[in-house]
Amino acid sequence: MIHRVFPCLVLAGALLCAGAASARAHAFLDRASPAVGSTVHTPPSEVRIQYTEELEPAYSTAHVEDAAGATVSTNGAHVDQTEQSVLIVPLGALKPGRYKVIWKVLSVDTHVTNGTFTFTVAP
């Protein structure tokens, strides 16, 4: 019996993996600049977030708050036109302190993901 059951399971798994090759999925944060949890000594002029999937520009956004909860990013968060998996958040002049990036994006397969991370500007 096991000789019949096991090959069927392996075949079904292989078919699913083949389907995965052409599918798209949730956009996970891949890396960011400034890096997640990092401390920088020069105030950045923008936050760049690289995702694992391409984004829908109209429904992908982010903003940055200071430690008091005030928004320090400008209103121009946008998907990079040359690299659709990158979200760019322009910043105003940052003072030393801890900042929180809050993002919410829609990947091209219509899955919504969101998340937060912090970075610190050193004195």
Added chain:
Amino acid sequence: MIRFPRGLAAIGAAALLLSSPKAEAHGFAGDRFFPATLQTDDPFVADEMSLPTLTKNPDDTTGGQSYSVEMDIAKRLTPNFGLTAAYQWNYFQPKGAPAHYGFGGLRTGAQYQLFIDGPNELMGLLGLNVSWGHTGAVNHGGADDHTTLTPTFDFGKGFGTLPDSLSWFKPLAITGNLSVDLPTKVNSAGTLNQNVFNAGFAIEYSLEYLQHHVQDIGLGAPFDRLIPLVEITSATPLNRGFNAGTGLTNKNGHATTGVIAPGVIWAGQYFQIGAEAIIPYGEGQGHGVGALLQLHFFLDDLFPNSIGRPLLSW
């Protein structure tokens, strides 16, 4: 059978469809991604499939060995209501006796997502699992000759809300199940079928959460998708004990039993792979260490425009 007035049923169905929290796919609560755990039920409805789950159970008290191959699938009907089904093929090699094998019983579940609280990385689910009698090989495959109903509450909680001074603990999360087995038949071939209280927990440390939400420590693929975890299950009989006067026991004459299962899950975009050791505890649980390996697919990512969507949103 319990009968509800037709109007009440309609109102209940409408409430189920309309009053749901915002649905997110396969185990997200805010920043937190909860993987599908291997020993314990997940606290979220989903479109997912495990194919296969291969288990080598710890040897029994006499040295007998057993193995199983399982497939299970979860399908959302609405964003917050789903069904599950699982079927298992078992192989038994008793010590000094001929091997026997066959299918275990069909197990199904109905699940409702009670809440998902993104900012607090919290989720809860109510479910009713059913192990159906006479749907497998009773004599050879370990299937039951009776149906067992198991109402369950499942929950998940991430610790990303901890203060920044405890940032290295933020990747921690716990999921758990509390349930009671209610067999519909008291006695099977001279063996009492007990009501059993089950509790299961999974303690997880998500390197994905650490790398992408707390601190970039330079982890790259595949390590930035690893989730080491320990699962702990327990089963405690509530009635029909064999040894009257010595406390409640299970059908073999022993009290609380379970397993401790340390392991790791790698969760990618479309599927995850999990492996765990199975260490039994409790008197009469046999000896040695078992193992489990599972390949698990996220159908909502594989087929986002067809079978990966809730049935009523097609």
